[in-house]
Amino acid sequence: MSSLKELLRRFFYLYPVSTAEDYYKLLYQSCFGPQHLQEDLSVLKEYFLKEWNNTAPSESLHSTLIEDITLSYPIARVHFCTAKNKQLNPEMLFTIFLQTMNEFLPISVDAFHAILDESKKYLLKAPFRLYRDRIDSVWQNGYSATPIILHHSQQYNQTYQVHYRLINPSLLDGF
Numbered sequence: 001m002s003s004l005k006e007l008l009r010r011f012f013y014l015y016p017v018s019t020a021e022d023y024y025k026l027l028y029q030s031c032f033g034p035q036h037l038q039e040d041l042s043v044l045k046e047y048f049l050k051e052w053n054n055t056a057p058s059e060s061l062h063s064t065l066i067e068d069i070t071l072s073y074p075i076a077r078v079h080f081c082t083a084k085n086k087q088l089n090p091e092m093l094f095t096i097f098l099q100t101m102n103e104f105l106p107i108s109v110d111a112f113h114a115i116l117d118e119s120k121k122y123l124l125k126a127p128f129r130l131y132r133d134r135i136d137s138v139w140q141n142g143y144s145a146t147p148i149i150l151h152h153s154q155q156y157n158q159t160y161q162v163h164y165r166l167i168n169p170s171l172l173d174g175f
Contacts, residue, residue, distance in 0.1 A: 019153040020138040030069040031112045033104035034166040055163045057084035073105045077164040097165045
């Protein structure tokens, strides 16, 4: 388990062009995991395999296999480009993703609000230096009874072309 400050700093050094939207998504995912994807199983699998098939294998700096984003419950991003490069089985990864989705224990909405508040203190200072107005605008998505998930910023997507799923990293042990 990492501290909030450590998590934000690691993310900054991996993805320095990140915007407020990308930090918000990081915090949302570390607190609520893949819970927002509660859809029909066949739709989830179809989308998973489509994204998997459209991802090129790579060993780029920004695509480690497992990117730990744990704050409370163990959660990580498993990057498709590295998983494909290591010839991991997409069916196995999809099964791990589903198991994570079913077992993930999200934090309370009040605890998420507290994390958003605390994160502002860090993100306004070096090395982040995000604008308060932008943070406040984006963070409004989280200050409700049902926080909203956001997509990564266009800048983040274009720079890193990251494709991943959230998993409990311990489920990948041994592969």
